Amino acid sequence: MPDTLARPGTARMLAPDLARGFMLLLIALAHAPLLITGPEPVTFDERLPPAASLADQLVNLGMTVFVFSRSYPLFAALLGYGLVLVIESRRRRGEPETEIRARVRSRGWWMLVFGLGMAILVTPVEILGAYGLITVLLAGVLIRDDRALRKMIMILAGVAVLASIALGFMLSAGPGEQDQMMAIGHLGYAPADLAFRVVSWLMSVIINTALFPVALAVLVGVWAGRRRLLEEPERNLILLRRIVTVGLPISIFGAVPLALSNAGMLTAGHGWWAQAVHVLSGLAGGFAYAAIFGLIGGRVPPTAHWTRPLTAIGQRSLTCYIVMEAALIFISSTAFLGFGARVGPAGAAVIAIVAWLVAAVLANILHRLDRPGPAEWLLRRLVNRPRGQRPRDHDEEPARRSGE
Numbered sequence: 001m002p003d004t005l006a007r008p009g010t011a012r013m014l015a016p017d018l019a020r021g022f023m024l025l026l027i028a029l030a031h032a033p034l035l036i037t038g039p040e041p042v043t044f045d046e047r048l049p050p051a052a053s054l055a056d057q058l059v060n061l062g063m064t065v066f067v068f069s070r071s072y073p074l075f076a077a078l079l080g081y082g083l084v085l086v087i088e089s090r091r092r093r094g095e096p097e098t099e100i101r102a103r104v105r106s107r108g109w110w111m112l113v114f115g116l117g118m119a120i121l122v123t124p125v126e127i128l129g130a131y132g133l134i135t136v137l138l139a140g141v142l143i144r145d146d147r148a149l150r151k152m153i154m155i156l157a158g159v160a161v162l163a164s165i166a167l168g169f170m171l172s173a174g175p176g177e178q179d180q181m182m183a184i185g186h187l188g189y190a191p192a193d194l195a196f197r198v199v200s201w202l203m204s205v206i207i208n209t210a211l212f213p214v215a216l217a218v219l220v221g222v223w224a225g226r227r228r229l230l231e232e233p234e235r236n237l238i239l240l241r242r243i244v245t246v247g248l249p250i251s252i253f254g255a256v257p258l259a260l261s262n263a264g265m266l267t268a269g270h271g272w273w274a275q276a277v278h279v280l281s282g283l284a285g286g287f288a289y290a291a292i293f294g295l296i297g298g299r300v301p302p303t304a305h306w307t308r309p310l311t312a313i314g315q316r317s318l319t320c321y322i323v324m325e326a327a328l329i330f331i332s333s334t335a336f337l338g339f340g341a342r343v344g345p346a347g348a349a350v351i352a353i354v355a356w357l358v359a360a361v362l363a364n365i366l367h368r369l370d371r372p373g374p375a376e377w378l379l380r381r382l383v384n385r386p387r388g389q390r391p392r393d394h395d396e397e398p399a400r401r402s403g404e
Contacts, residue, residue, distance in 0.1 A: 014307060015230040015297025017314030019290050020078055024313060025356045026071035026289075027127070028324055029063065032352035034125055035332035035340040037185035055346040063345065064262060065255040069279050072127065072208075073217040073286025079131055080221025081230065083107075083142055101139050103383060108135030110382045112205075114318075114375070119201035120194060122325050125184055129201060130208035134215045142222060149226075153219050160213035160283075164276040167211040172271030188335040213283055220287065230290070233298030240291045240298075247288030254281020312367035313360050319373030320359035327355035 083104060090100045111132025118126040141152050184200075187193045208214055229236045257274035260266045266274060300307060313320050331351050332340030339351060366373060 013231050013297070014300060014302050014311065015233065015293045016078060016081060017311035018296060018307060019074065019230070019293040020314035020317040021310035021312075021360075022289070022293065023071060023074045023078060024317060024320055024324060024359065025353070026067055026074065027321070028328060028352035028356045029067045029349055030071050031123075031125055031325070032328055032332065032348040032355070033063065033345055035185040035328060035351075036343065036345070036348055037332075037334055037338075037341045038344070053344065053346065056344040059345040059349050060262065061259055063349075064259045064278075065252055066285070068255075069212075069282030070251060070285035070289070072212065072214060073283045074289045075127065075286075076131065076134075076214045076217030077221035077224065077286060077290050079135070080142075080218040080223075081225040082221075083135070083218075084222050084225030087143060097143050101143050104142055105136050105139040107379070107383045108132045108137075108139065110379055111135060114322075114379070115205070116198070116201065118322065118325065119197050122322070123184060123187075123329050124197045124201040124204060126201070126204075126325060127208070128321075129205040130212075130214060131218075133205055133209050134218055137209075138215060138218060141219070146223075146226065149219060149223060153216065153223065156213070156216040156219060160216050160280065163211045164213065164279045165272070167279060168272035168274070168276035170211075171275045172268070185332055185340045186334050212279065217283060217286060220283075221290075224290070230294045230297060233294045236294070237298065240294045243291035244288050244295070247284035247291065251281050251285025251288060254278060254284070308367070309360060309364055312363040316363045316366060316373030316376060318379065319366075319375040320363050322375055323362055324355045324359040327358040328352065331355065 086107075087100055087104065090103065095103075109132065111128050113132075115126055115129025115132055118128060138152075141148060187197060224230065227236070229240060233240055254277050257266065257270070258278040261271050261274045328351065330336045331354065332338070332348070334341060340348070343351065363373070
């Protein structure tokens with residue numbers, strides 16, 4: 001969730017702001033079911049249990065088709081897109097490539113630190129750690145030319161297929177040994193709970209980095225950023241429309257096998273490939289979501305009043321993510337209000353929307369006060385600390401101008 005700068009001659013980028021605001025809602029919807037602590041808790045591989053009510057069954061289906069394994073590729077692509085803007089802003093100031101790479105890697109390390117803080121204070125089910133580690137690992141690739149970028153994308157595409165198959169076998173092995181992972185909704189702050197938070201967070205970072213195609217999605221976002229797909233949609237209408245018309249059906253149909261498996265209509269032997277197809281097709285879904293907002297951004301004027309609440313969230317996405325996750329825990333965890341023990345999947349979706357609205361209210365208050373998000377401000381200060389000679393004290397502009 002890096003802050004972004006405008007390229008010279010561009011207006012405020014409406015599309016990335018809108019997409020980040022929407023992305024946070026998808027993340028809330030994906031994480032809320034993991035905090036269900038009733039008689040039928042959700043397994044950590046995102047397989048929802050058979051539900052008694054029609055509402056729960058419909059939510060199960062909708063989450064499988066439109067949310068699970070579709071939100072993280074959108075986040076990863078937007079992360080890569082934003083990193084391109086950070087790198088370009090530094091190049092315009094004449095910084096050497098070695099310094100730019102070091103700053104990008106520093107950003108990744110601090111995201112890891114933020115993720116660890118989230119795991120200890122809020123929840124180990126968080127995404128900053130894995131995305132921070134991936135930023136560290138890809139820092140060298142991000143400043144190289146398009147040829148190197150394309151080569152790495154092709155390599156990671158092949159790795160993604162193999163890793164998704166391995167992940168499919170792991171997730172289809174059955175939830176019998178995964179029950180302890182479902183203690184997330186019960187976690188408090190006793191020493192044993194804190195130890196479990198750190199261990200499960202480390203496992204999550206490793207699994208998300210190694211087995212999910214997050215790095216691939218980040219590099220696709222870098223490729224899109226270099227071509228200004230979201231900043232200049234009028235020049236990329238054909239490509240954006242193609243991404244939507246191809247990517248969205250692939251995402252939807254790719255989720256069908258897992259939906260059938262969850263409904264008991266496929267035998268257990270088919271679970272591994274259903275999981276693998278679901279993860280891989282989710283890449284197409286995440287990219288299609290981003291392209292949809294690119295098309296919207298090309299048709300809606302930046303001054304449109306209805307976009308302001310959503311863009312306020314997108315401009316402060318890191319702060320809003322932290323607040324949203326804290327709200328999810330406060331509402332659902334048995335350590336606090338404990339509503340996760342009283343709801344099923346449909347109720348968890350309602351909790352997710354409430355948590356997202358809490359973050360939205362905060363973002364819009366900050367917007368009215370013309371203030372950046374506190375988390376964005378802190379990350380910017382940490383990344384821009386002096387390294388040898390004192391650098392200019394700003395990498396990006398305040399959040400109110402993010403994407404301008």
